[in-house]
Amino acid sequence: MAIADLRPTEDLLELRARVRAFMEEHVYPNEPVLNREDDEADALVARLRGLAREAGLWAPHLPPEAGGSNGSFLVYAHLNEEIGRSVWGQLVFGCQAPDAGNGEILWHFGTDEQKERFLKPLVGGEVRSFFSMTEPEVPGSDPTTLRTRAVRDADEWVIDGHKWFSSGAEGAAFGIVMAVTDPDAEPHRRASQIIVPAETRGVEIIRAVPTMGHRGRGWTTHCEVRYTGVRVPVENTLGEVGDGFRIAQKRLGPGRIHHVMRWLGQMQRAFELMCAYSLEREAFGEKLAEKQTVQNWIADSAAEIQACRLMTLDAAHKIDQGDEARVEVSLIKFFAARVLHDVIDRAVQTHGARGLTDETPLAGMLAMARGARIYDGPDEVHRMVVARRILKSFAAGDGWRFE
């Protein structure tokens, strides 16, 4: 695939321009209200979602037959360079994590009944969901160690376990819970994914776990959840029993690249703020833009952002072609997480104390960026995946070709 082929077509440029215009008219000016995360902010989100739907820009992560407006990863990557610029963009366009990933696995693995009952209201934006895999007692990096159990009793699963970082669980209608269904199976066949309506008896949200001083509200929470004798019908199993890891892989691959696509928007916004402010602010008789340190930050950021863009578009294109793109997704996940952090950090530094205030979006962006190196697999695990694959290929005498 030539790099030129990853560039947007005329139609996509037009669509992207509409998304940008929507962001400029409806999202950026409303960020101060949205950031308050109160009742007024919730009402505003609902109104903006209605406008996004009317504009035909709703749920661009799913094809029209699933209730969305797109379906190509490559197109979605380009759109996310706009949507991702604001933390609120994904919620406004109905493609927010973790609902987007949950929607995709329900679309690919759900039965007709599951699609009708859970996917339809999810894609329609009537309800939210959560994904409940990580547990405080065992390393999330190695989910073969999960302890949450689902034991079959006639036509029901009985689930007992303790999770945390179930993002968005507060106020969600249902969760997809990863639970061990066969402890004696080989490690990657032990677990299944089970859909659990939030109101089921025995589901208890213990607390929203504050991260970096932020408790969050509703969609922005990261919840500790306990499951005690939770009974759901076996029809709520997603895919086959024992498919938990296979589906997780299907979910997390695209989910990771969704995150990276949004980070491209965040990086570019921080970069623009850094450039603009450096041309405005003077110190020691010259603009900050004239100082070589700042020029180095701008040049390094430009190079790194463009590298991230091209790696992301390439991975998105490969996924569109049916490739799992395991190496490409892991490469971009750890590389872009670092670039995201560094570019925002340089932009904060350029702004001096102002960079830490709420007068720019940078401080909030920096706080959010730190988690990027941990969620959906810490950097170290993605480096391990990449290095193992490359070394395996070398050990087999095939070397490694960059394609």
Ligand SMILES: Cc1cc2nc3c(=O)[nH]c(=O)nc-3n(C[C@H](O)[C@H](O)[C@H](O)COP(=O)(O)OP(=O)(O)OC[C@H]3O[C@@H](n4cnc5c(N)ncnc54)[C@H](O)[C@@H]3O)c2cc1C
């Ligand atoms: C903002 C945020 C949102 C999240 N949302 C969700 C969610 O919605 N649902 C969900 O289930 N989970 C969620 N998570 C949890 C996330 O997926 C886990 O935190 C992640 O998988 C790491 O697991 P852990 O925190 O248990 O760290 P551990 O697995 O205990 O790892 C701790 C550290 O050990 C090091 N390490 C681990 N393995 C290796 C290795 N092989 N080589 C070298 N070093 C290693 C890394 O530095 C790592 O950071 C979220 C996390 C965050 C921060």
